[in-house]
Amino acid sequence: MAIPFSFVSINSSNRQVRQRNTSSTSSPSPTRESDEESLKPKSEESTMLRSWKITVVVSCVIAVLADPLFLYIPLINDKSKCLGMDKKLRIVALLLRSLTDIVFIIDIIRQVRERNTMMAKVTSLSSSCTSTPKNIEELAKEETRKKRQFYVSIIIHLLAVLPIPQVSVLVVFFRMRDSGYLPKIKVLNVILLLQYVPNILRLRQSYKRLQLTEKLVRGVFNFFLYVVASHVVGAFWYFFSIERETSCWLQACKNIVGCIVTHCGDSTPTNDAFLDRSCPINPSNATLFDFGMFLDTIQSGYTRQMSFPKKFFYSFWWGLKNLSNFGTNLETSSYVWENCFAILISITGLLLFLYLIGNVQVLISKPIWTCVSKFSLLFAYIRHSKSMI
Template sequence: MASEGEFSLSRATHMQYFTDEDEEEEQEQEMGEELLEDEEESSQDCRSLYMCGPRRKGWSLGQVLDPRAKWVQEWNRVFLLVCATGLFVDPLFFYALSISETCMCLFVDGWFAITVTVLRCMTDALHVWNMWLQLKMAKRLSYRPNDDADEGEGRGERSGMNTRHVALKYLKAKKGFFFDLLVILPLPQIVLWVAIPSLLERGSITLVMTVFLIIFLFQYLPKIYHSVCLLRRMQSLSGYIFGTVWWGIALNMIAYFVASHAAGACWYLLGIQRSAKCLKEQCRGVEGCDLRLLACKEPIYYGTSKMVRDKARLVWGENKQARSTCIDSTDNYDYGAYKWTVQLVTNDSRLEKILFPIFWGLMTLSTFGNLESTTEWLEVVFNIIVLTSGLLLVTMLIGNIKVFLHATTSKKQAMQLKMRNIEWWMRKRRLPSGFRQRVRNYERQRWAAMRGVDECEMIRNLPEGLRRDIKYHLCLDLVRQVPLFQHMDDLVLENICDRVKSLIFTKGETITREGDPVQRMLFVVRGHLQSSQVLRDGVKSCCMLGPGNFSGDELLSWCLRRPFIERLPPSTSTLVTLETTEAFGLEAEDVKYVTQHFRYTFVKEGVKRSARYYSPGWRTWAAVAIQLAWRRYKHRLTLTSLSFIRPRRPLSRSNSLGEDRLRLYTAMLTSPKPNQDDIDF
């Protein structure tokens, strides 16, 4: 059995995430504008053939990189995870702010700030490396069927592009160098290490959170857009991101988790601001309380235990009314939506500070939260944004996961329904158990190889030119593995690639029998076949066909023989699969078409030698002839050496020494030699 489908377009399900038709149209328009700009620049650089001469070489960054190269796509996947890590790291800066429980003052956790700063610098370093690659990476390259996507580096030069032109385009692009530079500016580091200590020394404790939040959003929102642009660019290049449905679900879960983390961090920062506001109001109600007491003496605290000797700070730290109102309980002050942050602002456990806001963010975004709010405008706006974002994210998450799971389970359900129908048919027809098992094995192997994708239907609906180019790109490497096709030009290979069909055979299947008409030429891609030929007196000659070998060469002489005979030639051997085998075949009509339109190719001496050398029939006959000649020679030497020792034995007795061997030699000698016309066409 063989599944005759045309070669697949891709390895896995092509799922596109966050699709938007309007933005795709905008991207197509931008691509068209870029191509027009390239043509105008090339026309300005070279007005006429006679004016174009050798140019003076300027600065260069090396070879142009192909965005469709395999290693570039792998790096894009890694960089996408780096962007997700960066989106997770940035909100951690908020947790560096804390309130001292003993002194009731605001400070920066020094060691935690150092850790977050190092993590941010590591992600920025990878961003810088990606910017260096973008300077040498072409956005769009003209497609040529002869180009190989895995080469990756030399194709830009073959397409007429240079690194200087690519780098200038990246520098001038709207979403190019300066946009990438914006997302790696060390704004949170500057605010945390420079601006916040300065504001704390002045006593502006509530202004600290406002400045920190504004600078954070100024860079974090473009960073989110930068990640979305990277996703769309990866989809436009390959049609998918990671290639599997489960990675699509994982990406949506990561996005939802990062959104919950960012919302929780902002909630924590605004909660500290509300606590600082409460302390500020209590300080104003105490005689002799300076607002600078609300900021710790050491703005950046590294955990060193120093005794507080400032009398004013000691008095403020022992103020029971301020402590009970702002720190110990939430009943004496209206915290609104930030009520749960009271137990975090003075907590020494960094892990609890991070996990609890994430839990709050997940709960609020998932259940659209029952938030208690005050009338303060900033708190109301924050609640509206959180609830609206939660509604959108949950809707997108559930919708995308439903699409992904449907794409995964629909094919399995179709396969199960098909197997039930097959089982019903086999029971109705009362097929033997051996036949039933062979049918099950074939369907199982076909599902494992194609995952239910109908290749023939997928490619048949494409335009003829696109279908031919895609099949040429997919089948060229496989066709060139066949030694018979190594001496043919690209035009012949293109027509062969357009007509080959993929075939799958299970273990133990008989593909052709000796004497049956040859229906197709078979080219082995993966697996092994056994080619057996029956000689005289029931003796069999066997050989093994592996990847790169072929069978059905009788069709070549049948197509090229003159006068032409409509009757298909008989097969000279029996083909049986030794394991699960993948191959591609040319039907007899396709072989006839190729040989009639490109007859000049098949009369070349190189093609003749390859056909004779790799033909199973000629190989079998050559092996028989060589073994026969060698054994006859050895037998003759043995008889000659025995004649010097003792008198020659009678003929009947001497024949009895190798009677069985001579019978075998006779069978080999009379084995069918391939017709000379099979090659001399």
């Protein structure tokens, strides 16, 4: 009986030694734990940070939806043949944009302060005696990654905060006097279109920072991009319709002495009868001036003095309809920028459709592959049990 007892005691002692070795190798060093804990935010700070990130996401949503409102501010005064302004909508758009800009400026300051605090912690940890070379290397890699993310985020925020819609629509667009206005408005159109790129990137970046994994939230976000695109396309369609009509006025007054196209705030008299003959709408004359795909909104009177909800929902429906059918029903004129806008609608609709379908397939395939893997494990277990019998 002594031999089995000694054998058991030897095995138990060996097992204890192996457990001590594995525990010593698997458990992280106290210095590394202390370094990582010092870099992690406290629970109260993390709760406040998450609440602030939610505030930033909501502000991004408001900003993306509010910026196209600037494109609805211009309107046509049909009696005086001048360019008017929706003053109530101007106040609402400026107020919403100012509130969201305040949130984004505060977020930029927060990111700068957070980076300075992180840099101070990394410097103190790298210079401390308890930090190992491996720890310092990991901290340096993490700091490089966060530095790159920080600069990208700051650049996107700064580009999105620039008051491009305010200056472009409220200042440049209403300063038309002669045909030299037309080249300026083309540059204005490109700037307004490019303004929405950092806005969408900022919204996506803020959404990713929340690390939301709920399928419903991700599905709503993907569908929200489709809604935003329809809103933006409809607003630009309305704005370009007014631009095409004013361009017709400028071309008609080009060789006429004393014919000046102004906005309705000026006291300069306009030749409304002459402009009606030169730019006919009902019925239209494509020989004199072809309005192309903007003729519908001009003939229906939506560019005139009308309630904003009617303008908005009609333009939104137009954008949603043409994004859904990839702009195949658009009847354009020979105007180059009009055709570029139609091409952009077609490409945007196709990309959004592919993006939405791809995300839906990912969401559907995950539970399917989970069920398939479970069934495969079950069948493997049944085959193994039969072979054992």
